Amino acid sequence: MSHDNIELMVDEPIPGHYYWMLLKEETPDHHPQAVDYAQGPLPSYSAAMMAGIAALQRRADERAEGGSVPVVMAFVDPRADFTDSHRGGLHH
Numbered sequence: 001m002s003h004d005n006i007e008l009m010v011d012e013p014i015p016g017h018y019y020w021m022l023l024k025e026e027t028p029d030h031h032p033q034a035v036d037y038a039q040g041p042l043p044s045y046s047a048a049m050m051a052g053i054a055a056l057q058r059r060a061d062e063r064a065e066g067g068s069v070p071v072v073m074a075f076v077d078p079r080a081d082f083t084d085s086h087r088g089g090l091h092h
Helices: 045-063
Strands: 007-014 017-024 033-037
Touching: 007 045, 017 045
Parallel strands: none
Antiparallel strands: 007 017, 017 033
């Protein structure tokens, strides 16, 4: 992840409770830091993904200065290990 990229991830720390997180890596040698996240649980993975995409789009809208708004693409790595996500950890 480059320092300009924001990564959207969805976590299910408790069965049936889904949270989205926008993560940004400040420097290559540090773990990603949350720059925005769900304030409460969502009922499904897809609902959390859509809410996260909306948050990502709001960030893009804020950055656009009179130009066209970039298309937002989200990717959640299905191989990501979220077992440590309650502490902010991310394993690859």
